[in-house]
Amino acid sequence: MQNDEDRRQFVAEVWRRFEEVQNWAIANWPDKEHPLTTSDFVEGRKEILGLGLPPSQKLRQEPEPAPEPEQGGPQYEDVTPAPWP
Numbered sequence: 914m915q916n917d918e919d920r921r922q923f924v925a926e927v928w929r930r931f932e933e934v935q936n937w938a939i940a941n942w943p944d945k946e947h948p949l950t951t952s953d954f955v956e957g958r959k960e961i962l963g964l965g966l967p968p969s970q971k972l973r974q975e976p977e978p979a980p981e982p983e984q985g986g987p988q989y990e991d992v993t994p995a996p997w998p
Contacts, residue, residue, distance in 0.1 A: 920965045927961050 935954045942949045980986035 924961060924964050927964065928958075931957060931961055 931954075935951065935957075939949045939951070979990070982988050
């Protein structure tokens with residue numbers, strides 16, 4: 914199908930441009946004590962690979978539910994966000 918080929922070409926071009934931006938960001942990151950690495954861009958790569966796919970085919974990782982307290986899980990989970998520094 915032509916649409917699949919068009920999608921592949923588009924994703925390949927976005928991937929190429931993303932790698933250029935990633936390399937630029939790593940090279941120009943101002944905080945030399947905490948440098949960026951390619952692992953900082955993993956989620957972006959996942960999003961690019963899922964471009965144009967229906968939701969049922971997208972790459973996603975569902976968080977593992979915490980065990981119940983009687984199964985050794987936490988008794989309390991703080992869900993209140995911390996104040997902005």
